[in-house]
Amino acid sequence: MLNETHDPALRSWVASANLENCDFPIQNLPFAVIRRTASSEPWRGGVAIGDQVVDMAAVTAAQLFAGRAAEAAALAAQPTLNALMAAGPELWSALRLALSRALRESAAEQSALAPLLIAQAELDYALPCTIGDYTDFYSSIHHATAVGLLFRPDNPLLPNYKWVPIGYHGRSSSIDVSGQTFRRPNGQTKAADADAPTLGPCKRLDHELEMGVFIGTGNTLGEPISIDDAEQHVFGLCLFNDWSARDIQAWEYQPLGPFLAKNFASTVSPWIVTQEALAPFRVPFTRASDDPQPLPYLSSAANSAHGNYSVELEVQLQTAKMASAGEPATTLSRSNFRHSYWTVAQMIAHHTVNGCNLRPGDLLGSGTQSGPTHPEAGSLLELTRGGKQPITLPNGEQRLFIEDGDTLVLTGYCQVDGARRIGFGEVRSTVLPAPPVN
Amino acid sequence: MLNETHDPALRSWVASANLENCDFPIQNLPFAVIRRTASSEPWRGGVAIGDQVVDMAAVTAAQLFAGRAAEAAALAAQPTLNALMAAGPELWSALRLALSRALRESAAEQSALAPLLIAQAELDYALPCTIGDYTDFYSSIHHATAVGLLFRPDNPLLPNYKWVPIGYHGRSSSIDVSGQTFRRPNGQTKAADADAPTLGPCKRLDHELEMGVFIGTGNTLGEPISIDDAEQHVFGLCLFNDWSARDIQAWEYQPLGPFLAKNFASTVSPWIVTQEALAPFRVPFTRASDDPQPLPYLSSAANSAHGNYSVELEVQLQTAKMASAGEPATTLSRSNFRHSYWTVAQMIAHHTVNGCNLRPGDLLGSGTQSGPTHPEAGSLLELTRGGKQPITLPNGEQRLFIEDGDTLVLTGYCQVDGARRIGFGEVRSTVLPAPPVN
Numbered sequence: 096m097l098n099e100t101h102d103p104a105l106r107s108w109v110a111s112a113n114l115e116n117c118d119f120p121i122q123n124l125p126f127a128v129i130r131r132t133a134s135s136e137p138w139r140g141g142v143a144i145g146d147q148v149v150d151m152a153a154v155t156a157a158q159l160f161a162g163r164a165a166e167a168a169a170l171a172a173q174p175t176l177n178a179l180m181a182a183g184p185e186l187w188s189a190l191r192l193a194l195s196r197a198l199r200e201s202a203a204e205q206s207a208l209a210p211l212l213i214a215q216a217e218l219d220y221a222l223p224c225t226i227g228d229y230t231d232f233y234s235s236i237h238h239a240t241a242v243g244l245l246f247r248p249d250n251p252l253l254p255n256y257k258w259v260p261i262g263y264h265g266r267s268s269s270i271d272v273s274g275q276t277f278r279r280p281n282g283q284t285k286a287a288d289a290d291a292p293t294l295g296p297c298k299r300l301d302h303e304l305e306m307g308v309f310i311g312t313g314n315t316l317g318e319p320i321s322i323d324d325a326e327q328h329v330f331g332l333c334l335f336n337d338w339s340a341r342d343i344q345a346w347e348y349q350p351l352g353p354f355l356a357k358n359f360a361s362t363v364s365p366w367i368v369t370q371e372a373l374a375p376f377r378v379p380f381t382r383a384s385d386d387p388q389p390l391p392y393l394s395s396a397a398n399s400a401h402g403n404y405s406v407e408l409e410v411q412l413q414t415a416k417m418a419s420a421g422e423p424a425t426t427l428s429r430s431n432f433r434h435s436y437w438t439v440a441q442m443i444a445h446h447t448v449n450g451c452n453l454r455p456g457d458l459l460g461s462g463t464q465s466g467p468t469h470p471e472a473g474s475l476l477e478l479t480r481g482g483k484q485p486i487t488l489p490n491g492e493q494r495l496f497i498e499d500g501d502t503l504v505l506t507g508y509c510q511v512d513g514a515r516r517i518g519f520g521e522v523r524s525t526v527l528p529a530p531p532v533n
Numbered sequence: 534m535l536n537e538t539h540d541p542a543l544r545s546w547v548a549s550a551n552l553e554n555c556d557f558p559i560q561n562l563p564f565a566v567i568r569r570t571a572s573s574e575p576w577r578g579g580v581a582i583g584d585q586v587v588d589m590a591a592v593t594a595a596q597l598f599a600g601r602a603a604e605a606a607a608l609a610a611q612p613t614l615n616a617l618m619a620a621g622p623e624l625w626s627a628l629r630l631a632l633s634r635a636l637r638e639s640a641a642e643q644s645a646l647a648p649l650l651i652a653q654a655e656l657d658y659a660l661p662c663t664i665g666d667y668t669d670f671y672s673s674i675h676h677a678t679a680v681g682l683l684f685r686p687d688n689p690l691l692p693n694y695k696w697v698p699i700g701y702h703g704r705s706s707s708i709d710v711s712g713q714t715f716r717r718p719n720g721q722t723k724a725a726d727a728d729a730p731t732l733g734p735c736k737r738l739d740h741e742l743e744m745g746v747f748i749g750t751g752n753t754l755g756e757p758i759s760i761d762d763a764e765q766h767v768f769g770l771c772l773f774n775d776w777s778a779r780d781i782q783a784w785e786y787q788p789l790g791p792f793l794a795k796n797f798a799s800t801v802s803p804w805i806v807t808q809e810a811l812a813p814f815r816v817p818f819t820r821a822s823d824d825p826q827p828l829p830y831l832s833s834a835a836n837s838a839h840g841n842y843s844v845e846l847e848v849q850l851q852t853a854k855m856a857s858a859g860e861p862a863t864t865l866s867r868s869n870f871r872h873s874y875w876t877v878a879q880m881i882a883h884h885t886v887n888g889c890n891l892r893p894g895d896l897l898g899s900g901t902q903s904g905p906t907h908p909e910a911g912s913l914l915e916l917t918r919g920g921k922q923p924i925t926l927p928n929g930e931q932r933l934f935i936e937d938g939d940t941l942v943l944t945g946y947c948q949v950d951g952a953r954r955i956g957f958g959e960v961r962s963t964v965l966p967a968p969p970v971n
Contacts, residue, residue: 227705227706228704228705228706230792231789233789243788246788247788253787253788255723255730255784255785255787258721258723258729258730259721259730259784259785261785261788261789261792262789262792263701263702263789263790263791263792264701264702264703264704264792264796265702266666266702266889267665267666268665268666268754268889268890268891268892268895269754269888269889269890271754277754277755277888278755278888280887280888281757281886281887281888282886282887283696283697283828285693285696291696291825292693292696292697292828293828294828294829294830294886297887316706316707316709316715316797316798317715317716317797317965317968318968319719319968340887343887346693346697347693347697347699348788348789348790349691349693350681350684350685350691350699350786350790351669351671351699351700351701351786351790351791352701352786352788352789352790352791353701353789353790354668354699354700354701354702355883355884355886355887355889358702358887358889359754359755359887359888359889360754360888387729390721390730390731390732391732392732392970445793446793448719448720448732448793449718449719449720449735449778449781449793449796449797450707450715450716450718450719450797450798450968451704451706451707451793451796451797452706452707453706454706457706527755530755530756530757530888532830
């Protein structure tokens with residue numbers, strides 16, 4: 096539902112927010128958890144505007160807002176956003192409207208609010224919330240088919256794929272915010288011709304280009320969320336790199352799924368773009384004419400009309416050699432979240448149809464968002480066709496998989512006619528060498 | 534390592550603790566989180582002794598202990614045990630020793646401590662801690678083989694089983710404490726001869742007889758826990774019923790493992806028996822001569838000498854009809870945790886070998902603990918040979934799987950020559966009818 100906060104003509108008195116390619120114009124207003132770099136300040140929520148951040152603790156202390164917006168601002172001032180997430184769409188909207196009005200050109204609040212901004216360049220970010228449970232879906236049929244082809248050449252797309260929004264539980268403890276550095280995992284692998292497995296550093300380390308979905312209000316155990324209500328439970332979306340060890344996965348994943356191949360590191364962007372900010376960028380959910388229609392609990396008119404999100408996604412790589420030479424990151428692939436075979440609402444309706452309870456701050460990963468053509472693949476496993484066709488980088492280096500010192504950067508933005516472009520910022524992580532094996 | 538707290542000759546001034554088959558003699562001293570039934574008292578830690586509980590908040594307020602024991606007691610007085618779990622073995626041992634001395638016959642503390650006991654019959658229990666992440670292992674080779682035979686008759690035990698302590702991530706949010714009631718899950722299933730799946734109530738609802746392992750001190754991301762150090766990270770063990778929907782699982786589990794088949798409910802016992810209390814009941818970890826030896830990171834002299842735990846386990850069922858008639862629960866099967874193919878130390882070393890971080894309060898499930906013979910199976914799936922051979926109960930009712938109104942009770946105890954028997958109490962849960970499908 097579009098409202099005055101989406102008006103593409105709105106401009107902010109924060110000049111940087113009005114620049115054409117700025118990720119954080121006044122129409123966006125995403126949330127993060129912030130404090131000044133290298134300080135021991137308390138963590139608190141912040142809202143991006145241009146190259147600045149509105150410090151929600153300062154806004155609350157200054158009593159800038161009234162009513163429900165003030166209530167929401169106080170929740171956003173906490174060290175995690177869980178309480179704000181739990182508060183529900185009415186409070187989220189009230190705060191968004193108050194911020195939008197206070198940040199507009201000629202707003203009466205400008206003189207009071209301007210001193211409460213902090214430059215993004217001066218900030219550190221924390222995980223935006225305590226993530227109780229993390230679930231990873233598998234919603235790109237292009238990814239599922241391409242990967243299936245490598246693991247099961249005779250049976251790439253399993254019979255359940257077009258009926259079940261396939262998902263599995265992941266690990267919360269190893270999720271960190273953009274800037275994460277992590278050691279290459281050691282693990283068991285077994286060569287096809289070997290008698291026994293060995294322990295050693297992962298040789299097929301890979302990124303996964305995903306969107307993350309942060310749950311707002313939860314549900315009670317035993318009470319499913321219907322597809323019609325599902326989006327009321329979505330606080331917002333972020334960028335998400337779900338690091339994967341392909342060789343460890345191949346040996347361990349039968350019969351209970353990926354485990355150590357996935358739980359050593361996953362990185363989220365600091366900024367959560369709210370569901371409300373994404374309203375102008377919704378696109379239809381469709382099925383090819385020869386595909387089955389989803390079961391009734393996964394179907395609704397609203398889901399068909401605008402169940403998907405159009406988010407342009409990009410993966411960039413900067414090797415250690417490139418960084419030393421001062422060369423920028425280079426693009427590995429581009430895709431779009433609109434290709435997802437299952438929508439976020441379907442994921443939520445499916446996740447809870449058995450009564451499973453979601454809690455504020457829970458994270459759903461979309462699964463790797465590969466597009467329909469090969470260059471749109473969201474992982475190196477696909478881009479290099481199973482580690483067989485190396486990618487040549489602009490400086491002549493080659494990659495089959497991620498090497499030590501490589502930095503991966505995911506970015507995303509939304510752009511359609513008639514709306515102001517908004518962006519997700521970036522999520523960045525760097526791989527360090529594996530620790531020695533005992 | 535045995536110490537004075539394990540002395541089988543110790544007796545308590547709490548008379549009920551000295552009864553022969555009492556689960557909670559002075560040699561046990563397990564932890565739970567308690568408050569008076571139907572009260573709004575704060576939750577706090579408690580330690581079982583006989584049919585009483587030592588109220589750790591009252592102990593702390595009364596300043597009964599000094600030094601490290603007092604420090605630990607204050608942590609145990611909190612509404613969750615996470616801080617106590619994080620404090621590490623030295624504090625856990627100090628508190629155990631202080632409690633053991635104060636509860637012994639002729640203890641000087643008797644007059645001060647006696648008024649701080651509450652009868653177990655007057656208490657409610659909460660989850661003992663915030664469970665950050667829950668991981669389920671698959672450590673019974675007898676269960677893996679029996680279930681594999683049903684899902685993959687031509688390939689029951691996969692080639693990785695004897696090398697990899699197979700595990701996968703489960704759901705924290707739906708774990709609750711003994712007394713849990715939950716609605717039968719709805720879910721997608723597909724008959725072999727059907728063109729399409731349908732949504733409806735699970736028809737093959739099953740219990741899983743497991744042990745739960747609560748992690749004490751955690752590890753930093755990127756820093757594996759060696760098998761020699763692993764047991765230093767174990768706070769204690771509990772009983773655990775990991776409810777499963779076999780028909781939902783069969784349709785959804787490829788390629789990423791069980792999801793909705795497992796995340797609708799899991800029940801832990803209120804009492805955590807500490808690792809230290811279990812010292813007299815450790816047994817060797819062995820491998821059949823034609824089985825491979827574990828890789829070095831899963832091997833140690835201590836693990837071979839006493840890596841396993843001997844815990845007698847029992848599953849009981851009370852149907853609604855039995856309950857109405859005042860008939861007690863009937864035994865479905867008995868097993869022992871000593872049959873586990875992988876030890877707790879191996880699970881921890883494996884879980885962290887890739888750098889994955891564990892946090893205080895994390896829960897590891899052992900996987901269903903089926904013994905070597907058919908009557909020792911830890912699930913109905915096995916006992917009824919895939920839902921084909923019904924079990925006849927003493928009142929003439931039959932069961933292939935769990936029906937609405939059924940209550941499952943798991944119990945466990947440790948008994949060896951030369952040690953005082955200790956028990957785990959019980960974990961009890963009741964299945965309610967599924968909600969209507971829209």
